[in-house]
Amino acid sequence: MAEINIRAVTKTFGKTTIMEGVTLDIRNGEFVVILGPSGCGKSTLLRLIAGLEEITAGEIAIGGEVVNRLEPRERGCAMVFQNYALYPHMTVAENIGYALKVAGVPRAERTARVAETAKSVGLGDLLDRKPGQLSGGQRQRVAMARAIIRSPRVFLFDEPLSNLDAKLRVQMRHEIRRIHNQIKATSVFVTHDQHEGMTLADRLVVMNRGSIEQVGTPSEIYDRPASTYVAGFIGSPAMNLLPGQLVAARRGVMLEDGTLLPLPGGEGLRDGLMVQVGIRPEHARMVSPGRGRFDARIDMIEELGAARLCNLVFEDIPFSLLTDARPALAPGAVVGVGFGPGQTHLFDAGTGARIETGAGVSQTDRNPARLRGAV
Amino acid sequence: MIERTPVLNLATHAILVFGLVLILVPIWLAFVAATLTLQEVNSAPVEVWPGDQLLVNLREAWAQSAFGQKFVNTLIVATGVVLGKITLACITAFALVFFNFRGRMVIFWMIFITLMLPLEVRIVPTYAVAANALMPFQAILDATGLSWLITTLSGIEVALEWNLLNSYTGLILPLVATATGTFLYRQFFLTIPDELVEAARMDGAGPLRFLWDVLIPLSKTNIAALATIMFVYAWNQYLWPLLVITDRANYGMVVVQLSDLVPDQLTTGGGTPTWQLAMAATLVVMLPPILIVILMQRWFVRGLINTDK
Numbered sequence: 009m010a011e012i013n014i015r016a017v018t019k020t021f022g023k024t025t026i027m028e029g030v031t032l033d034i035r036n037g038e039f040v041v042i043l044g045p046s047g048c049g050k051s052t053l054l055r056l057i058a059g060l061e062e063i064t065a066g067e068i069a070i071g072g073e074v075v076n077r078l079e080p081r082e083r084g085c086a087m088v089f090q091n092y093a094l095y096p097h098m099t100v101a102e103n104i105g106y107a108l109k110v111a112g113v114p115r116a117e118r119t120a121r122v123a124e125t126a127k128s129v130g131l132g133d134l135l136d137r138k139p140g141q142l143s144g145g146q147r148q149r150v151a152m153a154r155a156i157i158r159s160p161r162v163f164l165f166d167e168p169l170s171n172l173d174a175k176l177r178v179q180m181r182h183e184i185r186r187i188h189n190q191i192k193a194t195s196v197f198v199t200h201d202q203h204e205g206m207t208l209a210d211r212l213v214v215m216n217r218g219s220i221e222q223v224g225t226p227s228e229i230y231d232r233p234a235s236t237y238v239a240g241f242i243g244s245p246a247m248n249l250l251p252g253q254l255v256a257a258r259r260g261v262m263l264e265d266g267t268l269l270p271l272p273g274g275e276g277l278r279d280g281l282m283v284q285v286g287i288r289p290e291h292a293r294m295v296s297p298g299r300g301r302f303d304a305r306i307d308m309i310e311e312l313g314a315a316r317l318c319n320l321v322f323e324d325i326p327f328s329l330l331t332d333a334r335p336a337l338a339p340g341a342v343v344g345v346g347f348g349p350g351q352t353h354l355f356d357a358g359t360g361a362r363i364e365t366g367a368g369v370s371q372t373d374r375n376p377a378r379l380r381g382a383v
Numbered sequence: 384m385i386e387r388t389p390v391l392n393l394a395t396h397a398i399l400v401f402g403l404v405l406i407l408v409p410i411w412l413a414f415v416a417a418t419l420t421l422q423e424v425n426s427a428p429v430e431v432w433p434g435d436q437l438l439v440n441l442r443e444a445w446a447q448s449a450f451g452q453k454f455v456n457t458l459i460v461a462t463g464v465v466l467g468k469i470t471l472a473c474i475t476a477f478a479l480v481f482f483n484f485r486g487r488m489v490i491f492w493m494i495f496i497t498l499m500l501p502l503e504v505r506i507v508p509t510y511a512v513a514a515n516a517l518m519p520f521q522a523i524l525d526a527t528g529l530s531w532l533i534t535t536l537s538g539i540e541v542a543l544e545w546n547l548l549n550s551y552t553g554l555i556l557p558l559v560a561t562a563t564g565t566f567l568y569r570q571f572f573l574t575i576p577d578e579l580v581e582a583a584r585m586d587g588a589g590p591l592r593f594l595w596d597v598l599i600p601l602s603k604t605n606i607a608a609l610a611t612i613m614f615v616y617a618w619n620q621y622l623w624p625l626l627v628i629t630d631r632a633n634y635g636m637v638v639v640q641l642s643d644l645v646p647d648q649l650t651t652g653g654g655t656p657t658w659q660l661a662m663a664a665t666l667v668v669m670l671p672p673i674l675i676v677i678l679m680q681r682w683f684v685r686g687l688i689n690t691d692k
Contacts, residue, residue, distance in 0.1 A: 060584065081586070081588075085585065087582070090578070093579050095583075110587045
């Protein structure tokens with residue numbers, strides 16, 4: 009168990025810079041999820057921690073010790089790979105025990121520890137099988153057991169669930185969290201799946217194009233996204249963004265069609281600044297035409313079971329909305345869109361950065377049923 | 384694509400049967416000839432059914448050429464060549480695929496180009512080196528003036544010499560370098576996923592450990608294939624043993640010995656050609672490669688059924 013300190017780490021491959029000036033502190037025993045689209049550098053960051061890639065500039069310390077020049081085996085990290093990377097010619101027991109064999113642990117102790125670890129992940133009766141004879145979920149468990157058995161200081165997960173089917177993924181997600189709660193090793197988990205990130209993480213790290221956009225607990229990131237990028241990436245369906253201009257005198261944002269959206273607080277806003285107003289689909293309500301903030305035309309309604317996702321069009325901008333009701337409305341109909349002033353997010357249209365308006369999203373306004381439908 | 388038309392089926396079978404006959408008839412004729420007496424084998428037309436002299440001919444051929452020692456020799460050389468080739472090709476390909484060093488591709492292409500240069504092409508320089516394996520070093524010393532320096536300074540004349548003629552080493556070493564094997568291994572190693580290499584690194588296995596514990600077990604079928612091809616190749620060597628071995632009694636190889644049994648003006652001295660003996664010896668000499676192929680073929684099949692991936 010150890011904390012990880014990443015200091016201004018830069019990674020370049022030839023002339024392309026993959027990652028620039030990344031700084032991140034991961035606390036001892038914490039479960040951190042690095043979230044981002046493919047190609048954002050999240051896997052590279054993980055591989056830099058593991059020692060599978062060399063750091064171009066900056067430094068990484070594990071447990072207070074700078075590990076820049078240490079081999080992977082000397083860093084005390086264990087890694088679970090996306091494709092499991094099991095040794096195809098070894099049995100499950102040999103796969104799990106290989107690290108111990110390399111480390112020169114006596115056979116008797118090895119056998120005992122392999123049996124114990126295999127049991128803890130539910131592989132007890134499969135020890136003599138070869139990886140080729142296992143299902144995807146079982147292989148995943150072997151990969152986990154192989155990491156656990158070394159009692160590492162740090163667990164690294166490189167999109168370990170992306171090859172599983174949806175049901176198994178949820179199950180393994182719980183399993184990973186349960187194991188983490190048991191052994192409490194510092195864990196870094198890389199994924200592009202926000203549900204995995206939201207459910208697993210103590211703290212989320214959202215990455216974009218080689219740098220960190222925001223670090224925070226899942227609810228912090230959901231409630232106060234630091235940029236339009238995070239706002240669009242976290243939350244499903246994605247947050248609606250409407251362009252407009254700040255009108256300080258009226259403490260609101262003027263949309264392109266002249267609609268004024270009031271803002272909570274609204275002190276010290278720069279008049280005339282071009283902004284984007286964000287509203288989460290689960291925070292918007294469908295009301296009668298003329299009764300909401302603005303009217304929009306229904307383009308399509310998607311049935312999600314617990315809720316319905318209404319894809320609307322407002323001034324040629326798509327706007328989505330989640331509703332529990334079963335609207336008896338056909339595409340083309342015009343409806344009103346309502347939401348409270350506390351449920352809007354404000355971003356600078358130029359930089360994409362969040363503008364604090366004095367009051368955050370009010371917690372009481374959230375509807376749990378809608379959230380379930382969203383996830 | 385699989386065609387399912389009777390006419391095509393018939394045609395493909397006809398081609399197969401034709402090919403089979405083409406291969407089997409000479410072997411059959413050799414077998415028949417080996418079972419006949421001297422008179423029968425030299426009578427026209429050619430006999431197509433076997434006689435009863437097989438054992439007699441075998442015994443005679445074996446004794447006349449002193450095959451016992453030569454079989455042992457050939458077995459030693461063939462095994463040595465196979466082991467050498469497998470090991471050398473494996474570690475060469477390992478270095479080429481898993482290590483990132485300057486000039487990696489240049490070295491690979493240099494090895495690859497030698498595929499086009501069989502032993503027969505470079506036989507004269509190879510013979511020169513075999514006659515004195517240290518000659519290249521001597522040449523370097525002479526060219527750089529080092530040997531002159533040593534001679535003038537210490538009065539000792541530098542003359543490196545290591546003669547490989549008439550020895551197993553001389554028979555084996557020049558045959559060991561193998562572009563084919565290196566290429567085979569390289570292609571296989573390239574299919575090993577990077578994650579497997581990284582998993583081994585995370586597990587704490589160094590490069591040699593990874594080679595021994597992961598790569599070699601995974602390339603078992605490759606090794607078997609290479610070993611089979613190379614054993615037959617080494618067993619059938621003719622030109623090289625003919626050149627480096629003058630001491631036939633101690634270091635002779637079977638194929639060279641076999642050629643001596645083939646009757647010509649020199650060996651029969653105008654007498655009746657003893658084809659029955661040559662053919663009987665051929666049957667014996669053919670046997671080990673055939674056995675190896677049959678043995679290894681069963682191994683391939685097992686490797687193919689046990690899909691570990």
